[in-house]
Amino acid sequence: MGVTTVTSAGLDVERIRKDFPILSRELPGDRPLIYLDSGNSAQKPLQVIETMREHMSAHYGNVGRAMHVLGAESTEAYEAARDKIAAFVGAPSRDEIVFTKNASEALNLVAYAFGNPAGDDPRFRMGPGDEIVISEMEHHSNIVPWQLLARRTGATLRWFPVTDEGRLDLSGIDDLINERTKIVSIAHQSNVLGTVNPVDTVLARVREAGALLLLDASQSVPHRPADFAALGADFVAFTGHKMVGPSGIGVLWGRGELLAAMPPFLGGGEMIEAVWMDHSTYAPAPHKFEAGTPPIVEAIGLGAAADYLTSVGMEAVAAHERELTAYALEALGEIPSLRVIGPTDLEARGGTVSFTLAGIHPHDVGQILDDAFGVAVRVGHHCARPLHLRFGIPATTRASFYLYNTTSEIDALVRGLHHVQKVFA
Structure with a gap:
C-alpha cells in the first residue's frame, strides 16, 4: 500500500504511521489493516505505550x-x-x-x-x-x-x-x-x-x-x-x-x-x-x-x-483531516446509490463521514469490508439512535479519519464499497 510521504498539510504521514505499531499489522489472509474507525477509538503511538x-x-x-x-x-x-x-x-x-x-x-x-x-x-x-x-x-x-x-x-x-x-x-x-x-x-x-x-x-x-x-x-x-x-x-x-x-x-x-x-x-x-x-x-x-x-x-x-x-501540531492534524475528508466526499459521491448522512461539503465539518448504500444493511457492508479488504469501519447507530430515527434509517456505515490515514486507504474503502454492491447486485 502506497503512503504519501509528506502531505500538503505538512504531515509526514509515513513517519507518523511508524509510531503506531498496530498499523503495520497484517490481518488473516495477508490483508493489510486499513483502520478507518478513529471516531470510535484511535490507535496508540509507541510514545504513549x-x-x-x-x-x-x-x-x-x-x-x-x-x-x-x-x-x-x-x-x-x-x-x-x-x-x-x-x-x-x-x-x-x-x-x-x-x-x-x-x-x-x-x-x-x-x-x-x-x-x-x-x-x-x-x-x-x-x-x-x-x-x-x-x-x-x-x-x-x-x-x-x-x-x-x-x-x-x-x-x-x-x-x-x-x-x-x-x-x-x-x-x-x-x-x-x-x-x-x-x-x-x-x-x-x-x-x-x-x-x-x-x-x-x-x-x-x-x-x-x-x-x-x-x-x-x-x-x-x-x-x-x-x-x-x-x-x-x-x-x-x-x-x-x-x-x-x-x-x-x-x-x-x-x-x-x-x-x-x-x-x-x-x-x-x-x-x-x-x-x-x-x-x-x-x-x-x-x-x-x-x-x-x-x-x-x-x-x-x-x-x-x-x-x-x-509535537505533531494540531493545526497540521486538522489540515490533513480536511484534505482527507474532501477526498473522501468526492470519491464516495461517485458511488451509485450511496447517500452521505450529514454535510456533503467542508463547511463546519470534521473527518467523519457516515453513509448508506441503497438496499444493503450497514452490518453487511462492514462485514464484507473487513473480511475481504481489511477495512475497519463502524456500523450501527453509533450510540446516536435518535439521530438515525430522525433520518428514517436504522443504521449507517461510518468512516472516520485521523492523522495516520492516507488517501490510499480511502481508495481501498471505495474499492471495497464497489465490491459490496457487486455482491448484492
Whole structure:
C-alpha cells in the first residue's frame, strides 16, 4: 500500500504511521489493516505505550497518599499530566481539569450537580418548570443523563432539531433557550454527521437567557486546536481514547467558580478535607471530584498523548483531516446509490463521514469490508439512535479519519464499497 510521504498539510504521514505499531499489522489472509474507525477509538503511538509501560514497571505507586519514593513519583507524574492537559486545551487553570474515566462520566458529573440536595447554588437548582436543552444529534452519553435528571427533578427536556443537511436547526433558538432554561448541553462535533456546531451562536443565546453551556468535545479535541478559554463554554467534556491516549480516562473542564459551587459526584478517599461520623468537608476542585484511587497510569498516558499531538501540531492534524475528508466526499459521491448522512461539503465539518448504500444493511457492508479488504469501519447507530430515527434509517456505515490515514486507504474503502454492491447486485 502506497503512503504519501509528506502531505500538503505538512504531515509526514509515513513517519507518523511508524509510531503506531498496530498499523503495520497484517490481518488473516495477508490483508493489510486499513483502520478507518478513529471516531470510535484511535490507535496508540509507541510514545504513549512506552510512557505507560515505563511508569508501571519503574514508578508505580498510589497518588496523593503514600509518603515513599514511588508514591511521590506517581503523584508528580499524575499531576504533571493534569498540567499537560490544561495546556493542551487552553484551560485557564490546571485546577479546572478533572480526571474522569471517560466523557460519559464527565457529562454525568455535571448532570448530577443539578437538583442535588447536597448543593445550594441557585444555578444548579432544578425542578418542575425548569428546562434542559440538548440536540437531536447527541451521543447517548449526552442524552441519557439529562433524561435521568428530568425524571429525577420534574424538569422538562427539550432539544434542537436537525436539518436535512445535518446541521442544528437554529430557527427556533429564541423559544427553545429561554428564561426557564438552566443548561444547554450539545456536541461540539457530531460523532455521526461530522458537523461542527455553531458554539458562538448558541452561547450568545445561552448568556441572554442566563443559562449554562456544556459541550461534548469528544470528537473535536482530538482533531483540531482547542482553546477552552476562548471557546466560552462553562463546561467541556472529552475522552482520552479518541486522542491517541488510553481508554479508562476522560476529562471534565469546568469554570473554577462553578466547580467550587458544585457538590461532589462520588464520595470516598482523597476527595475529602475532613471526615466525622455525621458529616464531612470536601477538598477543593479538582480533587473533590476524584474519589478513590484514580486511573493513574491512564492519566499519565493521556499526558503523553497530549505531548505527542502537540509535537505533531494540531493545526497540521486538522489540515490533513480536511484534505482527507474532501477526498473522501468526492470519491464516495461517485458511488451509485450511496447517500452521505450529514454535510456533503467542508463547511463546519470534521473527518467523519457516515453513509448508506441503497438496499444493503450497514452490518453487511462492514462485514464484507473487513473480511475481504481489511477495512475497519463502524456500523450501527453509533450510540446516536435518535439521530438515525430522525433520518428514517436504522443504521449507517461510518468512516472516520485521523492523522495516520492516507488517501490510499480511502481508495481501498471505495474499492471495497464497489465490491459490496457487486455482491448484492
